[in-house]
Amino acid sequence: MTAAPARPRRRARRGEGERLRDEILVVARGLLAETNDADAVSVRAVAERVGVSTPSIYLHYADKAALLDAVCEAVFADLDALMEEAAATTTDPFDGLRLRGITYTRFALENPEQYRLAMMRMPGHLDSSPNAFTADDIVAGPTHKHLSDAVQSCIDVGVFAPGSDPMLITTGLWAAAHGAVSLCLAKPGLAGDDALALCEMVIVHAGLGAALASYLGDPNNDGGPDDDDHVDISGQLAAILRSLPQL
Amino acid sequence: MTAAPARPRRRARRGEGERLRDEILVVARGLLAETNDADAVSVRAVAERVGVSTPSIYLHYADKAALLDAVCEAVFADLDALMEEAAATTTDPFDGLRLRGITYTRFALENPEQYRLAMMRMPGHLDSSPNAFTADDIVAGPTHKHLSDAVQSCIDVGVFAPGSDPMLITTGLWAAAHGAVSLCLAKPGLAGDDALALCEMVIVHAGLGAALASYLGDPNNDGGPDDDDHVDISGQLAAILRSLPQL
DNA sequence: GAGAGTCAGTTAGCGGCGTTAACGTATCTC
DNA sequence: GAGATACGTTAACGCCGCTAACTGACTCTC
Numbered sequence: 170m171t172a173a174p175a176r177p178r179r180r181a182r183r184g185e186g187e188r189l190r191d192e193i194l195v196v197a198r199g200l201l202a203e204t205n206d207a208d209a210v211s212v213r214a215v216a217e218r219v220g221v222s223t224p225s226i227y228l229h230y231a232d233k234a235a236l237l238d239a240v241c242e243a244v245f246a247d248l249d250a251l252m253e254e255a256a257a258t259t260t261d262p263f264d265g266l267r268l269r270g271i272t273y274t275r276f277a278l279e280n281p282e283q284y285r286l287a288m289m290r291m292p293g294h295l296d297s298s299p300n301a302f303t304a305d306d307i308v309a310g311p312t313h314k315h316l317s318d319a320v321q322s323c324i325d326v327g328v329f330a331p332g333s334d335p336m337l338i339t340t341g342l343w344a345a346a347h348g349a350v351s352l353c354l355a356k357p358g359l360a361g362d363d364a365l366a367l368c369e370m371v372i373v374h375a376g377l378g379a380a381l382a383s384y385l386g387d388p389n390n391d392g393g394p395d396d397d398d399h400v401d402i403s404g405q406l407a408a409i410l411r412s413l414p415q416l
Numbered sequence: 417m418t419a420a421p422a423r424p425r426r427r428a429r430r431g432e433g434e435r436l437r438d439e440i441l442v443v444a445r446g447l448l449a450e451t452n453d454a455d456a457v458s459v460r461a462v463a464e465r466v467g468v469s470t471p472s473i474y475l476h477y478a479d480k481a482a483l484l485d486a487v488c489e490a491v492f493a494d495l496d497a498l499m500e501e502a503a504a505t506t507t508d509p510f511d512g513l514r515l516r517g518i519t520y521t522r523f524a525l526e527n528p529e530q531y532r533l534a535m536m537r538m539p540g541h542l543d544s545s546p547n548a549f550t551a552d553d554i555v556a557g558p559t560h561k562h563l564s565d566a567v568q569s570c571i572d573v574g575v576f577a578p579g580s581d582p583m584l585i586t587t588g589l590w591a592a593a594h595g596a597v598s599l600c601l602a603k604p605g606l607a608g609d610d611a612l613a614l615c616e617m618v619i620v621h622a623g624l625g626a627a628l629a630s631y632l633g634d635p636n637n638d639g640g641p642d643d644d645d646h647v648d649i650s651g652q653l654a655a656i657l658r659s660l661p662q663l
Numbered sequence: 664g665a666g667a668g669t670c671a672g673t674t675a676g677c678g679g680c681g682t683t684a685a686c687g688t689a690t691c692t693c
Numbered sequence: 694g695a696g697a698t699a700c701g702t703t704a705a706c707g708c709c710g711c712t713a714a715c716t717g718a719c720t721c722t723c
Contacts, residue, residue, distance in 0.1 A: 180717095181672090189671085223711090224672085233709095261648065264649050288603075291532055291602055295710090305605065326650045337617070340606060343599070344595040345592050345622065346595070347599050348598065348618075349595065356535075371592060371595075377624070377628045377632070377653075378623065378626070380628075381621075381627075383657075403573045410574070410575070410577075410627055410628065414656065427700065430690055430691055432700095460679080460681085469701075470682090471703090472702080475701070479681075542681090665722105669719090669720085672715105679708100684703105685702100685704085686702075686704095688698105688702090689699090692697080693694105693695085
């Protein structure tokens with residue numbers, strides 16, 4: 170059986186071809202959420218569930234990758250709103266970064282397969298299209314913009330040293346949050362029983378580290394390529410840290 | 417043609433069944449390195465290249481996932497040695513952490529598909545076996561041990577505050593390095609033209625952040641679940657950082 | 664209202680994949 | 694030489710993504 174829909178689908182009227190497109194998207198997204206397995210979201214399975222023949226999918230999506238991309242896009246459209254909603258609960262810029270990060274990682278932990286599709290695929294693969302979520306999409310998207318604005322606010326209040334590159338810090342923070350959450354997803358158990366707690370720790374550390382580095386001037390990055398002046402980094406750092414007041 | 421080997425393969429002698437197992441592993445690893453695409457490493461392609469029929473693979477590996485796991489294991493066996501070699505060039509514990517991290521990320525950037533297979537796959541997928549590189553394998557492996565020893569050395573010299581949990585810090589540093597490199601692999605262009613530089617930055621920031629946090633006592637983690645005492649975190653932090661001596 | 668056009672699908676099929684069942688055959692033991 | 698058996702082979706199943714070719718229903722024009 171190619172498809173045996175209980176009620177044999179009223180065919181779309183003349184101008185309503187787009188209706189099926191949306192229906193396919195909804196079904197694919199639902200199937201992905203149910204199975205948490207992108208392999209289970211086959212073109213055939215989606216078509217059957219929609220109640221339509223397999224090749225009909227290709228009338229609305231160029232290939233499977235395009236369909237999955239659309240699903241990711243739909244899912245990620247919610248993420249930025251969630252992050253900004255979370256950040257709105259504080260007025261402190263540094264805390265805003267933290268809240269955004271926590272929301273980001275929680276979202277990923279709650280939508281693992283969607284996150285994997287959007288952020289853990291490598292370009293050039295069979296199941297990955299050229300139109301997929303690229304670096305350009307990330308930088309152009311609202312999330313990156315909101316994040317870098319928050320970083321700029323931190324620069325303004327002096328958490329990051331004046332003159333710091335907000336884009337670089339933004340990317341670094343994103344990388345840290347992504348690393349924590351993707352590691353938790355790929356290697357469950359590594360973070361113990363509270364993955365979100367590890368993610369928060371990594372995020373906070375990344376923020377603090379970026380702040381400290383911006384004021385210290387990155388060690389090992391000061392003397393050109395051949396800086397084998399083996400100073401006692403650990404000793405100096407420890408001395409500085411020991412003399413710190415409690416927060 | 418199922419396989420047309422130039423010289424029609426001498427069949428293994430009675431006790432030498434294991435020879436083919438190794439040969440398959442070598443071919444699979446080579447194919448992966450050549451194509452940089454796990455999808456190109458099909459059971460059929462490997463078999464043809466070895467000069468053997470497809471089902472013969474299953475005499476030596478339970479399924480495709482098991483074969484890929486074996487490839488990953490073989491590749492990653494080199495990584496720990498590389499990292500320790502790099503760390504041996506310094507006596508400073510904190511610098512040792514940094515060098516290990518850089519070596520780790522460089523290895524991943526140079527062996528992207530192998531790294532992806534080992535660290536960016538999620539369990540429960542079709543191409544992922546239960547025997548795959550798990551959290552337990554990581555913790556039990558030499559790399560994690562060497563890394564946590566180095567973290568302990570940093571605690572001993574006071575870079576991380578006395579009483580810090582070395583395992584937690586180790587996992588956090590690993591997450592940061594993983595995040596930087598996996599983001600560079602999944603979203604090329606995000607790090608600009610020098611992915612390794614971004615990775616190094618993220619690694620250094622993670623280390624500095626963990627150090628600073630260990631002495632500050634994590635802010636936002638001090639007052640129990642309902643710590644809505646909205647102190648001016650950014651202001652306090654900025655004040656502390658501004659008073660820092662130059663390294 | 665009859666014919667033309669085209670939108671929105673269908674049926675049939677290709678080549679590839681991972682995997683299994685059933686069958687051969689070279690090699691060693693006695 | 695006669696089994697026994699380790700080491701493979703041939704054939705096939707059911708999935709997959711994807712394409713070519715066709716058809717029926719609607720709508721527009723004359």
